[in-house]
Amino acid sequence: MNKIKPRTLSGFTELLPVQQVYFNDMAQKIREAFSLYGFTPLDTPLMDAAEIILAKGGGETEQQTYTLKKGDTDLAIRFDLTTPLAKYVALNYSRLTFPFRRFEIGKAYRGERPQRGRFREFYQADIDIIGDGGLDILNDAEIPSALYRCFKSLGLERFEIRINNRKTLSGLYEILGISDKSTAVMRLVDKLDKIGVEKLAASLKDDLELSEMQVSKLIEFVTYKGDPFDILGKYQGQNGTFDMGADELLAVKQHLTGFGVPETNFKIDLSIARGLDYYTGTVYETCLLDHPEVGSICSGGRYDNLAGYYTDKNLPGVGISIGLSRLFYILQEQNMLNEAILSSPADVLVIPMTDDRSAAVALATTMREAGLRTQIYSEDKKFKVKVSYADKLKIPYVVFLGEDEIAQEKITVKDMDSGEQVTASPAVLIANIAEKVKSLRTEKPIKG
Amino acid sequence: MNKIKPRTLSGFTELLPVQQVYFNDMAQKIREAFSLYGFTPLDTPLMDAAEIILAKGGGETEQQTYTLKKGDTDLAIRFDLTTPLAKYVALNYSRLTFPFRRFEIGKAYRGERPQRGRFREFYQADIDIIGDGGLDILNDAEIPSALYRCFKSLGLERFEIRINNRKTLSGLYEILGISDKSTAVMRLVDKLDKIGVEKLAASLKDDLELSEMQVSKLIEFVTYKGDPFDILGKYQGQNGTFDMGADELLAVKQHLTGFGVPETNFKIDLSIARGLDYYTGTVYETCLLDHPEVGSICSGGRYDNLAGYYTDKNLPGVGISIGLSRLFYILQEQNMLNEAILSSPADVLVIPMTDDRSAAVALATTMREAGLRTQIYSEDKKFKVKVSYADKLKIPYVVFLGEDEIAQEKITVKDMDSGEQVTASPAVLIANIAEKVKSLRTEKPIKG
Numbered sequence: 001m002n003k004i005k006p007r008t009l010s011g012f013t014e015l016l017p018v019q020q021v022y023f024n025d026m027a028q029k030i031r032e033a034f035s036l037y038g039f040t041p042l043d044t045p046l047m048d049a050a051e052i053i054l055a056k057g058g059g060e061t062e063q064q065t066y067t068l069k070k071g072d073t074d075l076a077i078r079f080d081l082t083t084p085l086a087k088y089v090a091l092n093y094s095r096l097t098f099p100f101r102r103f104e105i106g107k108a109y110r111g112e113r114p115q116r117g118r119f120r121e122f123y124q125a126d127i128d129i130i131g132d133g134g135l136d137i138l139n140d141a142e143i144p145s146a147l148y149r150c151f152k153s154l155g156l157e158r159f160e161i162r163i164n165n166r167k168t169l170s171g172l173y174e175i176l177g178i179s180d181k182s183t184a185v186m187r188l189v190d191k192l193d194k195i196g197v198e199k200l201a202a203s204l205k206d207d208l209e210l211s212e213m214q215v216s217k218l219i220e221f222v223t224y225k226g227d228p229f230d231i232l233g234k235y236q237g238q239n240g241t242f243d244m245g246a247d248e249l250l251a252v253k254q255h256l257t258g259f260g261v262p263e264t265n266f267k268i269d270l271s272i273a274r275g276l277d278y279y280t281g282t283v284y285e286t287c288l289l290d291h292p293e294v295g296s297i298c299s300g301g302r303y304d305n306l307a308g309y310y311t312d313k314n315l316p317g318v319g320i321s322i323g324l325s326r327l328f329y330i331l332q333e334q335n336m337l338n339e340a341i342l343s344s345p346a347d348v349l350v351i352p353m354t355d356d357r358s359a360a361v362a363l364a365t366t367m368r369e370a371g372l373r374t375q376i377y378s379e380d381k382k383f384k385v386k387v388s389y390a391d392k393l394k395i396p397y398v399v400f401l402g403e404d405e406i407a408q409e410k411i412t413v414k415d416m417d418s419g420e421q422v423t424a425s426p427a428v429l430i431a432n433i434a435e436k437v438k439s440l441r442t443e444k445p446i447k448g
Numbered sequence: 449m450n451k452i453k454p455r456t457l458s459g460f461t462e463l464l465p466v467q468q469v470y471f472n473d474m475a476q477k478i479r480e481a482f483s484l485y486g487f488t489p490l491d492t493p494l495m496d497a498a499e500i501i502l503a504k505g506g507g508e509t510e511q512q513t514y515t516l517k518k519g520d521t522d523l524a525i526r527f528d529l530t531t532p533l534a535k536y537v538a539l540n541y542s543r544l545t546f547p548f549r550r551f552e553i554g555k556a557y558r559g560e561r562p563q564r565g566r567f568r569e570f571y572q573a574d575i576d577i578i579g580d581g582g583l584d585i586l587n588d589a590e591i592p593s594a595l596y597r598c599f600k601s602l603g604l605e606r607f608e609i610r611i612n613n614r615k616t617l618s619g620l621y622e623i624l625g626i627s628d629k630s631t632a633v634m635r636l637v638d639k640l641d642k643i644g645v646e647k648l649a650a651s652l653k654d655d656l657e658l659s660e661m662q663v664s665k666l667i668e669f670v671t672y673k674g675d676p677f678d679i680l681g682k683y684q685g686q687n688g689t690f691d692m693g694a695d696e697l698l699a700v701k702q703h704l705t706g707f708g709v710p711e712t713n714f715k716i717d718l719s720i721a722r723g724l725d726y727y728t729g730t731v732y733e734t735c736l737l738d739h740p741e742v743g744s745i746c747s748g749g750r751y752d753n754l755a756g757y758y759t760d761k762n763l764p765g766v767g768i769s770i771g772l773s774r775l776f777y778i779l780q781e782q783n784m785l786n787e788a789i790l791s792s793p794a795d796v797l798v799i800p801m802t803d804d805r806s807a808a809v810a811l812a813t814t815m816r817e818a819g820l821r822t823q824i825y826s827e828d829k830k831f832k833v834k835v836s837y838a839d840k841l842k843i844p845y846v847v848f849l850g851e852d853e854i855a856q857e858k859i860t861v862k863d864m865d866s867g868e869q870v871t872a873s874p875a876v877l878i879a880n881i882a883e884k885v886k887s888l889r890t891e892k893p894i895k896g
Binding site: 003004005006007008009012013014015016017020021023024035036037038039040041042043044045046047048049051052055066067068070071073075087088090091092095096097099101102107109111121131134135136138139141142149254255258259260307309310311312345346349357358361362364365368371372373374375376378379380389392393 | 451452453454455456457460461462463464465468469471472483484485486487488489490491492493494495496497499500503514515516518519521523535536538539540543544545547549550555557559569579582583584586587589590597702703706707708755757758759760793794797805806809810812813816819820821822823824826827828837840841
């Protein structure tokens with residue numbers, strides 16, 4: 001038979017078992033953190049009618065979307081988790097209770113050219129809070145607070161959630177008389193990190209023909225190094241939108257502190273604009289302080305209307321999305337995964353040393369009932385191969401069960417890390433292993 | 449703007465929040481049970497090159513497979529979790545340690561006509577153990593033992609794992625001189641449950657032209673009501689394949705008992721044939737004893753070679769697949785979900801009764817740190833609306849935080865179930881709630 005060459009599509013994720021353990025551990029901790037904030041889990045379909053997925057239409061996203069036909073139906077595969085959420089909320093409006101808080105950790109697909117840290121199949125972890133007719137500003141603080149707890153539970157320490165409010169930017173443009181160029185200005189300001197102050201100033205002046213006064217006020221605002229509320233104060237009272245944005249920023253800041261988020265992990269950053277059309281208030285970006293070059297690993301913000309394509313109901317929301325596959329790629333690349341976590345598929349390997357394996361079967365059953373992840377090595381191989389199986393998989397404990405042990409109702413346990421070997425009653429050793437495994441399980445997937 | 453009608457594709461799964469809680473709880477318990485048996489989690493891509501997904505080719509499956517083109521590449525979406533596993537093992541052969549035990553809980557897609565309990569997008573939960581060159585029979589007992597523990601952890605009691613061995617069937621056909629018709633005979637025998645003994649006998653005689661002696665021996669064998677090892681013993685010593693099958697069945701039975709699986713939950717059933725080409729030894733089916741009409745909810749068996757399309761290496765395996773979406777559908781339909789589980793998105797709703805919400809923010813933070821899933825109701829609504837929010841979402845505890853409470857450093861907790869209301873110090877009440885919530889969390893998703 002002609003053989004097919006086994007391969008995985010470029011840009012698609014397929015992790016080796018140990019990597020998968022880290023990834024799943026992260027996903028589980030994210031689920032737990034989001035659950036603590038009262039977000040309910042959703043799991044929306046990966047496919048929808050093309051009309052739904054492409055409701056927004058046009059541009060790069062549409063080109064990158066995977067589409068297909070089945071019978072007469074035009075289908076498309078989701079490129080994010082917001083599009084399915086919008087449909088879900090519109091479709092189930094009467095059955096949901098608002099404000100509606102959901103999280104979803106799921107795959108999305110974009111047929112873009114795969115490159116370093118960019119994937120065609122990738123996980124996102126999203127939280128959103130959707131209001132019905134209105135949504136209090138406290139929610140804008142809950143989102144980064146949930147994110148903070150989430151990252152901390154992963155073991156991440158050196159990150160910073162940067163927060164701004166689009167209303168202050170829009171208001172400032174009105175005050176400076178450059179509202180007609182606001183989209184172009186925001187796009188440039190968003191690049192500040194990449195191009196630096198001088199290039200930004202030059203572009204604002206030359207390309208957008210702003211006056212020197214306008215440029216200098218804008219630059220002063222977005223690069224202000226002192227307390228941002230000082231410079232916000234300077235403009236307050238001149239423009240309603242600006243004032244509302246400044247008030248919202250202050251409220252978010254105060255609540256975030258109330259939620260116990262330390263100032264080392266968040267910052268009001270007046271330069272962040274984030275997306276051009278969608279966000280209307282608070283915006284978020286998150287960077288790894290030791291790796292600014294990777295950009296934002298988690299972004300989001302406040303939007304006026306989630307489901308305008310489907311309904312006239314006013315459904316404002318606020319949310320954030322972790323690029324989980326991208327984050328995982330960065331953590332691996334930057335050697336930030338914690339080797340100390342228990343990445344083996346089992347806590348214990350039972351090696352029967354007699355032909356009759358019934359004692360091993362009984363012991364494994366007892367161990368599993370005690371919550372220990374247990375394998376029995378049952379293949380007919382040399383002793384060395386059996387022990388090396390545990391070694392390769394980094395299974396921390398091996399139990400030998402020979403005639404002597406069975407006769408004496410004892411077991412022999414080898415600690416694969418220290419090499420130490422003890423023979424004693426099963427009850428004592430099982431309790432012993434369970435305790436040690438429990439402490440291994442407290443390790444976080446990311447090195448701090 | 450013209451509105452789009454929000455809709456979900458027919459046959460695609462989109463659960464309401466409460467349903468999703470049950471489904472996720474089940475998935476989590478399945479993960480935990482499989483982990484106890486040392487299965488490592490995998491998460492393979494949903495798409496692959498069409499050549500890979502359709503390696504087996506032909507038949508109904510190929511017609512039902514979703515295919516698409518991106519650029520010059522022919523892609524297909526997986527229709528099960530075995531096809532991606534075969535590719536994974538072939539691709540990563542040198543990086544895996546054998547026997548390789550993996551579980552995967554993931555979505556698969558089949559564009560078949562949606563009907564009651566059949567889905568186009570559905571979850572499967574698979575476990576497989578893959579050997580390199582060989583695989584001990586003990587693994588054939590580990591699989592149903594893991595499944596037993598899995599179902600028990602879900603709360604399912606009235607199920608039966610039915611086990612047979614294809615070798616006894618093949619051997620019997622050789623003994624009876626009907627090997628040339630074995631495929632057709634197996635197909636008919638597989639229908640025994642549906643068509644009954646008389647129709648089976650008639651078909652065997654009339655359609656397959658078996659002699660009366662052949663029919664009566666076959667019928668006697670597959671419908672034998674006594675200890676199956678009695679009738680197996682009657683034929684033993686006449687055919688090597690038969691004898692091997694009978695020995696394997698006995699070993700599986702003995703080990704299953706050793707693993708603590710009671711006879712109420714498994715049965716050696718000589719009539720099961722299961723799939724026509726793929727399985728070569730042990731085969732499994734699982735039925736709900738009170739709902740035989742829904743057929744097998746979990747099936748699998750032993751196969752000789754997982755990855756023959758890719759490699760000449762001999763990779764025998766044994767595995768089982770739970771049709772999770774289908775099982776969930778049946779559980780809902782049969783009213784078998786346990787209403788007593790905590791299906792709310794939060795354990796506590798904090799309702800601030802003052803304009804300043806900082807006390808509520810601080811309290812919610814303390815509660816979250818104590819592991820309580822907490823929401824703050826922050827919208828400016830009438831008191832009744834706030835309480836009804838908790839009521840609709842079945843949040844078990846509501847905390848009122850008014851001026852008096854804040855001044856006295858107390859909180860008022862309302863138990864939404866009993867209606868009882870207590871005012872006391874936060875520390876005492878938080879511990880109290882945490883204890884009660886912990887006991888609510890021990891409920892299993894399925895009613896016994």
